[in-house]
Amino acid sequence: MLVSFKIQKFNPEVDAKPYYRDYEIELPERATVLESIIAIKEEIDGTLSFRCSCRSAICGSCAMRINRCAKLACKARVADEVNRHGSILIEPLQKLKVIKDLVVDMDPFWRMIEKVKPYLMPDPNEAAPERERLVDPSTTEDVIRNSLCILCACCHTDCNVAELEPGFVGPAALAKGQRYVADTRDGATDERLKSLSEPHGLWECARCFACTQVCPKGVDPRESIRRIGHLAYERGIRSDEGIKHAQAFLDSVKASGRLNEATLPLKTKGLGVVGMTPMALQMFLKGKVPFPIQRPVPDMEEIRKIFELTEKQR
């Protein structure tokens, strides 16, 4: 099978900016993208730079953007990409500085992972057991699911929030954080929840599920973020604006079946809403400030039933 590739190249020592180079190469039907770029490097362009190691979707080092989506090159099949897109576009992971071609500086990603203290912190007041501390079977699902993460940074670099807010700790770090929050051998649950609930933490997630969609290992970071948020709420850790916003949203729907957009900013930001006065004035002048008192929807009984049902399912 003859396949066309367009690959982003950039050597900061000689190039003013990144550029694309086209390649065409004959490949076996079942070739992976990684096998293809290895063949390109061996047969056409010896300068092409990329990372790889295990070639088995285990080490996470071959992550790159393939047809505009972060993927593991050793897992992505050329035939699948060609069937879907006609050709193959390869670029480095987004948001990370390019060192050369498809090799990026992973340090900013590691710093986010370090922020969540990715190691067990037993309760110092608890006597050490005679033997090992066992994982409680009830938490096995969380521990195993999040332990599948191979730290490839696909979710982090394709995260839509991190695109707008570089300080956002990101889905990989939050999933890692949840692995330790859920682990009953850990003694710092509240400390972790408080830290994960700080600005740039879990409440910054926009729930777009992009992380879950791109994760090549089925970790489902969005579900991990949801679980931390749920536990933080249950334990009364509710200082961040994100959780206040969620609470105000919930209260409004519970009270009237509608979202009260007039009171939402006040309940979310408290006195901080004063800073929004100029914007509120502009909205008022354009007739876009909704009336703060709303009539309940006619079928409030249905709303009440939904709330009752979800209460039972918790």
Ligand code: FES
């Ligand atoms: S080379 Fe190890 S994950 Fe692809």
